[in-house]
Amino acid sequence: MIKSILLHGAVIALLIVLEPVLSEYHHGNLARILVLATYAVGYNILFGYTGLLSLGHAMFFAAGMYGCALMVRLAEWSVGPAFLFGVVCALVAGLVVGMLALRTIGVGFMIVTLMFAEAAHLTIAYYNEYTRGDEGFTIPQAVRTVAGLDLSDTTTRYFAALVLFSVCLIGSAALVQSRAGRVLVAIRENEDRVRMLGFNPFRYKLLALVLSAVMAGAAGAAYAVLFGYAGSTFASVQYSIFPLLWVLLGGPGTTLGPLLGTVLMFYLVDYASGTVMPGLAAFVEGSFGIEAPGLASAYLLLVGIALVLLVLFAPRGVLGVVRARVMPWLP
Amino acid sequence: MLTLKDVDAYYGNVQVLRGMALQARAGEILCLLGRNGAGKTTTLKTIMGLVRAQTGTITLDGEDITALPAHSVPVRGIGYVPQGRRLFAEMTVAENLEIGLMTRGRGRDVRERMLDLFPVLRDRLKQVSGTLSGGEQQMLAMARALCLEPRVLLLDEPTEGLQPSMIALIRDVVTQLKGGDTAVILVEQRVEAVLSVADRVLFIENGAPRETVDAATLRADPALVQRYVGVG
Numbered sequence: 219m220i221k222s223i224l225l226h227g228a229v230i231a232l233l234i235v236l237e238p239v240l241s242e243y244h245h246g247n248l249a250r251i252l253v254l255a256t257y258a259v260g261y262n263i264l265f266g267y268t269g270l271l272s273l274g275h276a277m278f279f280a281a282g283m284y285g286c287a288l289m290v291r292l293a294e295w296s297v298g299p300a301f302l303f304g305v306v307c308a309l310v311a312g313l314v315v316g317m318l319a320l321r322t323i324g325v326g327f328m329i330v331t332l333m334f335a336e337a338a339h340l341t342i343a344y345y346n347e348y349t350r351g352d353e354g355f356t357i358p359q360a361v362r363t364v365a366g367l368d369l370s371d372t373t374t375r376y377f378a379a380l381v382l383f384s385v386c387l388i389g390s391a392a393l394v395q396s397r398a399g400r401v402l403v404a405i406r407e408n409e410d411r412v413r414m415l416g417f418n419p420f421r422y423k424l425l426a427l428v429l430s431a432v433m434a435g436a437a438g439a440a441y442a443v444l445f446g447y448a449g450s451t452f453a454s455v456q457y458s459i460f461p462l463l464w465v466l467l468g469g470p471g472t473t474l475g476p477l478l479g480t481v482l483m484f485y486l487v488d489y490a491s492g493t494v495m496p497g498l499a500a501f502v503e504g505s506f507g508i509e510a511p512g513l514a515s516a517y518l519l520l521v522g523i524a525l526v527l528l529v530l531f532a533p534r535g536v537l538g539v540v541r542a543r544v545m546p547w548l549p
Numbered sequence: 550m551l552t553l554k555d556v557d558a559y560y561g562n563v564q565v566l567r568g569m570a571l572q573a574r575a576g577e578i579l580c581l582l583g584r585n586g587a588g589k590t591t592t593l594k595t596i597m598g599l600v601r602a603q604t605g606t607i608t609l610d611g612e613d614i615t616a617l618p619a620h621s622v623p624v625r626g627i628g629y630v631p632q633g634r635r636l637f638a639e640m641t642v643a644e645n646l647e648i649g650l651m652t653r654g655r656g657r658d659v660r661e662r663m664l665d666l667f668p669v670l671r672d673r674l675k676q677v678s679g680t681l682s683g684g685e686q687q688m689l690a691m692a693r694a695l696c697l698e699p700r701v702l703l704l705d706e707p708t709e710g711l712q713p714s715m716i717a718l719i720r721d722v723v724t725q726l727k728g729g730d731t732a733v734i735l736v737e738q739r740v741e742a743v744l745s746v747a748d749r750v751l752f753i754e755n756g757a758p759r760e761t762v763d764a765a766t767l768r769a770d771p772a773l774v775q776r777y778v779g780v781g
Contacts, residue, residue: 397651400640404648407637414597414631416623416652416697 219395222473222549226391229474230384237376245372251477251484252379253440254464258476259386260433261461266470267394268426269406273328273458274335275434277315280342280453281308282435284349287448290357292348297357298364301439308435309428311338316427320420323409332455339453354449362446375444382440383477386433391473393429394549402426403471434461467528469537473549478536486524491517550574551596551627551701551732556605558595558756565591567757569605573701573732578723580735580743582778583753589736590632592753593703596734597629598622609700623652628699630690632706638679642670645678645689649696663692666722684715691722701732708742720746740774743767752777 233252240248257279264270286304289295295303319330342349349355362369369375393399401422404412409419442448451457460483461476468479499513532539541548551573558566566588573579581589594600596607598619607615609625617625637645646660664671667688673681678689687707694702704723708716723746726733737743743750743764750767752759754777767773 397647400644400648401651403640403644404637407639408635410599411631411635411637412648413620414599414623414629414635415648415693416620418618418620 221547222391222395225548226387226473229477230380230387233380233383237373237380242372245376247484247488249372249376249379249444251480252376252383253437253444254460254484255477255480256379256383256386256440257434257437258461258464258468258480259383259390259473260430260437262465262470262473262476263390263393263402263433264426264430265462266465266472266475267399267406268402268423270423270426271328271462272331272427272430273455273462274315274331274333274338275430275461276453276455276457277335277338278308278311278431278434279438279441279457280338280450281311281431282438282440283442283448283452284342284438285435286439287355287357287442288348290361290442291355296364297362297369297443301364301436301443304439304442305432305435308431308438311435312428312431313424315431316424320423320427332458335453335455335458339450339455342450342453349448349450351450354447354451357442357446357448359446362443364443369444370446378444379440382436386436387473387477389429389433391549394473398422398425406471463525466535467525469535469539469541472535472537472541475535475537482536483521487517487521490520491515494520550610551734552606552608553592553596554606554608556595556602556607558591558600558602560591560600565600565756566595566602567755569595569753569756570758571734571751571761573734575700575730575732576726576728577748578727578733578735578746580737580747580750581753582737582740582743582750582774584777584779587753588756589753590705591756593629593631593705593734593736596622596627596701596703623697623699626653626697626700627703628694628697628701629703630687630694630705630707632709636678636681636686636690636693638677640678641675642678642681642689643674645693646670646696649693653697655696655698659696659698663695666695666725667692682715684711684718687711687715687719688722691719699731701734702726703734703736705736706738707735708737708739716742740778 261275264272282304285307286300289300289303290297315334319327322330343351359370367374369378401412401417405419405422412419464479464483465476467482469475495517496514499510502508502510502513534542537548553569553571556566556569557564569592581592583589591600595602598617602615606613614622614625646663650660669685670689670692707719723733744767747764749761749763751761759777
């Protein structure tokens with residue numbers, strides 16, 4: 219327990235210390251990563267700890283994002299109440315979807331969550347008069363303030379993202395250590411056995427899904443507020459797959475895995491799309507005289523290879539391997 | 550006391566229990582004996598609500614529990630150790646016990662009693678349960694069920710696949726439950742194991758109860774075993 223508290227404290231302290239020393243480029247990246255890692259922390263509660271694989275989590279991220287951004291844009295709310303409204307939207311979405319989707323298991327649950335998310339995505343596109351569809355809309359810099367703090371300022375934005383991430387990380391760690399957390403892990407291990415020990419799995423799975431949705435919604439609302447943009451891309455299936463990949467890479471069922479996975483994946487995509495694939499395209503053109511304009515943007519090829527290697531050689535993710543081999547106490 | 554009266558149960562359209570009836574009394578060990586597929590495990594699952602009783606009643610100390618959802622049955626005080634142990638393999642021994650304690654809000658004193666009953670678990674508290682030996686896993690499964698302080702304990706072939714020394718340990722623990730507040734229903738294939746612990750034996754055939762005898766009668770009349778189990 220003490221080791222766990224120290225480790226989480228050290229990670230948060232490291233993120234604080236990094237702020238003034240990061241270059242402008244990495245500073246902006248890390249702020250974005252912290253928001254997305256918050257999303258992944260929420261996803262990990264459902265997938266990593268409870269064993270439920272959702273393919274529709276983008277709807278919760280989008281519920282938070284649009285719940286917040288539309289209130290600012292259309293109702294002219296200030297960002298504080300709008301942020302809370304976004305979180306409430308995600309909570310309600312989690313409750314409604316959970317009540318229905320949790321009546322299915324396994325592949326059925328994946329399909330039902332995917333269908334709900336697609337319906338949400340299409341709804342956002344259909345009401346493009348308000349949502350502006352794929353094009354999205356921006357939130358003016360002037361209104362992105364809370365308690366006198368300018369959230370568009372890079373330092374304020376970084377620390378706001380860090381506060382949100384830290385709250386969710388500590389909440390996630392506390393949940394895992396709690397009695398309810400133990401039942402969630404037990405459900406992942408053997409749901410029937412949990413039932414035979416006198417627990418109602420549905421109730422606990424609903425709790426996990428709602429908590430997960432709330433964190434996803436908080437991340438979506440924070441993204442809108444901190445980066446001043448909302449768009450339907452964030453409701454697409456791609457944004458349901460991302461948190462799964464981040465968690466898989468970092469280590470499902472580890473509290474810090476989502477952060478590590480998000481960092482690694484973010485920079486893998488960044489490096490592949492900015493350096494490796496354009497370089498490969500230039501090499502092919504220079505050596506063989508073949509123009510390959512598509513190659514420069516085919517960075518997902520490299521990401522795919524990395525994921526195949528991960529699944530083959532480290533299916534428990536990076537921190538899952540660390541826990542199995544070096545640090546068995548890792549939460 | 551747990552009582553089953555005229556219980557019928559089905560897997561889909563196939564009837565698997567026909568008028569099942571039994572009584573399990575506190576401090577007593579009732580063994581269910583019968584051939585493979587006779588309905589012994591299904592009887593336990595029906596008590597637990599995992600297989601729904603279509604007709605008949607199941608009562609626990611006078612309370613009708615026939616229609617309770619499966620997760621409510623353990624809360625009433627019925628512990629179940631299924632065949633194959635079914636531990637939470639990636640959780641530690643301590644975490645497995647904690648889950649058992651949570652069911653009925655039992656505390657550290659109950660945990661200590663379980664560790665006194667199964668001392669080998671005390672040395673393994675931080676060990677991941679999936680890495681325990683078969684016998685240790687069985688002890689943990691029993692300890693976890695006993696953490697409920699059950700009024701009735703259902704054991705489905707607890708000595709299956711264990712080495713003789715472990716079988717003796719498990720048998721000792723089951724014997725210690727005699728005379729206490731817990732009724733034990735034991736499904737067991739090995740006749741000598743039944744004879745060593747049972748107070749009464751219920752023979753089951755084709756999903757129906759055939760005959761209930763006490764252990765002394767069974768020892769005196771091996772033909773009973775031959776008739777219902779096919780060995781003697």
